[in-house]
Amino acid sequence: MSRPLMLEQDPVERVKNFDEVALGYTREQAVEEARRCLQCKKPQCIRGCPVEIDIPAFIREIAEENFEAAAMELKKTNSLPAICGRVCPQETQCEIECVLGKKDEPLAIGRLERFAADFELARGVKTPKTAPPTGFKVAVLGSGPAGLTAAADLARMGHSVTIFESLHEAGGVLIYGIPEFRLPKRIVKAEVEFVRKLGVEIKLDTVIGKTTTIDKLMEEYDAVFIASGAGLPSFLGIENENLNGVYSANEFLTRVNLMKAYRFPEYDTPIKKGSNVIVVGGGNVAMDAARSARRLGAENVTIIYRRSEEEMPARNEEIERAKEEGIHFKLLTNPTRINGDENNWITSIECINTKLCEPDETGRLRPEPIPGTEHTTPADIMIIAIGTTPNTLIPTTTKNLQTGKKNTIPTDTTGRTNREKIYAGGDVVTGTATVISAMGAAKTAAKNINQYLQTKQQKSHRKI
């Protein structure tokens, strides 16, 4: 027996809109799938979940048609289940551990998570009880997956939490990066609202390092959690990268998602649509950019990646959907130069074919250019999606805060930085990773911040 197929928007239709592609399980499908769960005595799936959801427990509730109870079970450890149900790479986390997968398809844990969370959202979210107020104040920097998770956990533990967000909307990469068709913004808003209902205050438009600093916040807060992500886009460093029509994926996606440029001129922020769009990169961000460009109306959208499809970091599901939508893939190819016209607009990209050689330090096969394979591809828009690094605004304005490779902020296993009271988690520590790994790190840090605050309280009691 395999999992039920999830309804999806037809590719021919969906490239004309920004509505969600995957439509979710129906009630019947969810119950049918949940009943496939073996309810293992020693569940392996939980081992694969960075936020330690009791997976068999929530699945059992769905099997017994207690959908609201299933959502409550999820929310015991995960404050953002409707988001995770959509964007987590379950196939390499919980589902890869599922025993059913040995003979058949593993249980569709992600789709069931989404089903339960959506069920609750449609009914109206209940606010869970929080612990009695501790009197401690914690500042969380950034409202992306790590920030929201830590804030929610700390609020449940009874601490007074304030999130500082630099943009005008909460959600971080969930708002500016991941497109509407993969993660509708109403879902992000609803889960942010849940975090607010736990008592978390969110201060928007506040840039830490500019509007105020960590050292200033420390005068008022008992602990700080840095969850500022990895927001600084990397460029290729090839000639003519600053021509008009060349975007970082961050800019392209921010214009489309956060600023709603796909609804220009109803919304004021413009975006260039292009007819020959080249996206460089092989991750989920590259897929998101390519599929957004297609929806904006570009006839030819091509992803250029220097390794083969096997090495692509993007989820298979996203690669498949991109193909269904007519995105071309030019693999084992690397751009070497961009050409432009007299008005500084991009006209074409020079590329070279590559072959894969022995693995590099990241363990992935190293692409090497093949001499004599140079060729030119026409392009009027180019989107560079080769990764991001953390912004330096916070470390450069915080006294004695240690930084590591590529602007990261290193922590110990408890999530603490080199400074007392200052913790960090998510992409700012690891560099670009997944939503769920950031959430896992945030949970660890929240636990340890709580422990630190309790120890502090005991010490001060002893003094009295």
Added chain:
Amino acid sequence: MACTILRKEELAPDINLLEIAAPMVARKARAGQFIIIRIHEWGERIPLTVADYDRDAGTITAIFLAVGKTTEELAGLASGDGIADVVGPLGNPAEVPRDSVVVFVGGGVGVAPVFCEAREFKRAGNRVISILGARTADLLIWEDRLRAVSDELYITTDDGTKGHHGFVTDVLAEILAEREVDRVVAIGPAVMMRVVADVTRPSGVKTIVSLNPIMVDGTGMCGSCRVVVDGKTMFACVDGPEFDAHQVDFTLLMSRLAAYREEEALSLDRFHGEKTDGVGGK
């Protein structure tokens, strides 16, 4: 955060002053920095250079030219109206020298941030010589305020209706020929800043310009504001906005400023249509 407009004034045709209540921003603002504003939910994020701040009153003043949809819409607001978002202060503060002779060149609305900077330079004990330029006398702004913080002040108009008949660079070249100048700071339209850089290049006098490329977030996240300085790509929002004028690729800056010209025209036409239809702004 959301903020309220305390004062909105048309100083000259299409040149508007905006004073907003933004205590958090005012507390930290320094000359040379900018803010980003978004008028409403449908709005774009635009950068405005800080023209003045009052830490005690918690206010920020910016002066802008109504040239496009967003700036026209902003010009149509009045004191008491709200603005959805104001973020700042962003960018790096101006580097303030000591015991130096500094020539400030302000063109158009660039005169406003020049005032803010000249005041700070003057307080730090520098000798401040200011050159104010405009197309015509009616478009000159803040002459009195700038005079109050300058040791010398010169005015130029393209049409000769006030002061020297000609460009700011005519006066600048004369000053450079006559005496020792340690630094030139030019803020205004890109083309003016480029000409200033050309005028000061032969003598090698240190010249600073404040760049105003298209921005989205203003915090280093998108790279829309890429400029090339000394052959290196920089983000004006976090690496600037002030740079060594002699190293700036002005051709690139100007072409990037024009990137959305068609969309800007479309948006403005639509806005004018809405206004005449009586639909109004959102």
